[in-house]
Amino acid sequence: MSKRSVTIVDIAEAAGVSIATVSNVLNRRNVPMSEETIRKVEDTAKQLGYRRNVMAANLSRQKSYELGLIVPSFTGYYGQFAEEMERKANEHGYHMSVFSAGGMKPEMEKRHLEMLLSRRVDGLFCHGLAMSHESTRAVVSDGTPLVLFNGWGWPADIALAAVNLDFAGGSLEAVRHLVQQGCQSLVYVGRSKALEVNGQRLAGFKKGVEQYGGDLPVMLLDITDCAADRIVDEVIRSSLHETQPIGILVFDDYAALSVMSAALKRGLRVPDQVKISGINNDPLSTACYPALTTLDIAYDLQADIAIGKMLERLEEKPFHMPDASMDTGGQEIHIPMKLIQRESSGANVPTL
Amino acid sequence: MSKRSVTIVDIAEAAGVSIATVSNVLNRRNVPMSEETIRKVEDTAKQLGYRRNVMAANLSRQKSYELGLIVPSFTGYYGQFAEEMERKANEHGYHMSVFSAGGMKPEMEKRHLEMLLSRRVDGLFCHGLAMSHESTRAVVSDGTPLVLFNGWGWPADIALAAVNLDFAGGSLEAVRHLVQQGCQSLVYVGRSKALEVNGQRLAGFKKGVEQYGGDLPVMLLDITDCAADRIVDEVIRSSLHETQPIGILVFDDYAALSVMSAALKRGLRVPDQVKISGINNDPLSTACYPALTTLDIAYDLQADIAIGKMLERLEEKPFHMPDASMDTGGQEIHIPMKLIQRESSGANVPTL
DNA sequence: CTGAAAGCGCTTACAG
């Protein structure tokens, strides 16, 4: 049933020309050709239902036109980013192979990397954090260009660039906002497992406290999956509870929703007594009630720059930053985050 | 900088054997070989840092070991499914190329399909709904095996199988549950743009009303992005408002959260006055307050069967259904959905 | 047990 597919040999025979000519016509190079051959070849190609075999073409051209992207997972933040990256790569004639490392599992990451290198991808995009040193060495020694995203403090010679979300700047801004809204104490609820991505937020939070916090009481907490209830209990038991409203910056919108739910469950009024800010501007931040203040992430900007840096290397095209102010000259590029204020919705309190 | 990579020719020379032998050793076929050659080849391969060129191998074998998956989007439901599919394919030695059709855009779907067929993927997994007839014809006429997911009523000769979530059965169950919880009226909030996926839910809802609803008043509504507020307004204005609690089944958890939020905003108590059930068992259904009752989706079961059906065709391996009861004999396979009850959390009412 | 040779489907100088 699976008939051998049509090749340029078939077309050449049917059209009475050489396979070189067929190839020339079908790829419209700068080679001059007669109108008639062009028409003849194109027609028979269409008639025979020809579809180019990309594997063969790539093998011959010594280029795969395939790019690899390894994200920690497909859910939430990274799913959106991956979708954006895929679209952008397509626009430039590349194929993007996306893999999830199953939540930063080094062995999965390694398997995918090996596979990608075996396929001779032209370039690789990796999460700067999840990358093990071993994996990195494999990539680098292979000579495959690498662009990191959300990777801080990597040696400059390893990657073409590190395109990072400015979690620190965003968190700073969030603290400023909470203080401005009258918060009398400040809490950061982080996720230590997220390592540097958490560290950046924390650094921004601390800087914010320093700059805007005066001598407001501060508390640092860590949320391990679903422990939002305990987080809130700790806040309630603490002295912070006496000086309301309490301002809480949470690792991401999902965790922020959990924290808010736990607060509501315990009878706290949001945002009267507790003001919460998430991070990511996930759709859920507006679907919940009250809606969450959050930090918006410019996925497409991040994707634009990551792809741009890669193509700059792969093709000749020099790449110019969409926003000149972002060009720090170094290899680490920071994507700004924007605060989305959503304090409007009324407060909320449980009934029984 | 990008040194030509090591090939089997290099290994052959260094080890003093033929490339055929190198290939034989590296692929451990049933060909008998001397221990010594094996060792020699393996050692030099390692030494030279050889990595097989999959493009070349595949071209030669006339097989790509690549599978294509086209989902409507990477977010929510389909992101999880894609991740599962990818993992499963890897387990069986295949590479899964996942593409998002940007929310069922036919032209994107077509572009991806063309690309996938050009790469000579061994098999294709497509959303049964988004597939245009034109695209389908291209796949079928190419002889590439196709497995549909969430596609109802397709002609049997087009795909190997259609692996569908049993939205109808799940919705039926949800209605039974709402009635059992004492609901005095029933509402279905659908998303008509989702076509058949919505239709299946609606059918299940109606059947549920028939079987368990007695003569309870019923209302059918449609949610266009973010119009949850208006949905709730309509319910409040209707006569349903007089006979509480109202039971609402919503298209998915995200929309269910929006509806719940809108209800809370208007002062309705959940779940006292309004009982809501979502679909998908998304993490957010437990992060919100009150937590949402929902229908769990067995992604990995769906992925198992989809991949199983494909491999049954691609390799010899006969595939046996994980659950014999699901084998309806036909090509349409239904993945059961399980109700997750979360009525426990206390009710909720806005303050001002 | 090992190797010479043909072949996978295309591209790309190069010669005409």
Place this chain on the structure above:
DNA sequence: CTGAAAGCGCTTACAG
């Protein structure tokens, strides 16, 4: 403007 030929890196009968 067109085509013969070499080559991309591997696999696979087949002969020894």
